[in-house]
Amino acid sequence: MTNTEQxxxxxxxxxxxxxxxxxxxxxxxxxxHAEFVIDFVNVMPGTPxxxxxxxxxxxxxHAKRFMKAMIDNIKxxxxxxxxxxxxxxxxxxxxxxxxxxxx
Numbered sequence: 001m002t003n004t005e006q007x008x009x010x011x012x013x014x015x016x017x018x019x020x021x022x023x024x025x026x027x028x029x030x031x032x033h034a035e036f037v038i039d040f041v042n043v044m045p046g047t048p049x050x051x052x053x054x055x056x057x058x059x060x061x062h063a064k065r066f067m068k069a070m071i072d073n074i075k076x077x078x079x080x081x082x083x084x085x086x087x088x089x090x091x092x093x094x095x096x097x098x099x100x101x102x103x
Contacts (some may be wrong), residue, residue, distance in 0.1 A: 022053040036063035 024040035
């Protein structure tokens with residue numbers, strides 16, 4: 001072990017493609033007794049069909065740890081940047097400004 005390495009330190013690599021990320025404005029969460037599945041989707045205005053950009057599968061233990069980490073990070077963000085407006089308080093037309101669907 002070199003002097004710069006710490007015991008129990010995790011070395012994580014990320015490919016250039018993954019580091020670019022994927023934009024998502026919708027997350028669909030489902031679960032079974034053994035796992036949580038989070039599908040990240042990019043819904044575009046006026047587009048009738050959207051594709052899942054990424055699917056993350058977590059154990060219940062890791063899903064709960066992820067939830068706690070998100071809560072902690074949102075609190076830190078709001079402390080630095082102000083309260084994030086809750087989507088339930090904002091009226092957004094379901095068609096996102098695209099053409100109105102007709103049956």
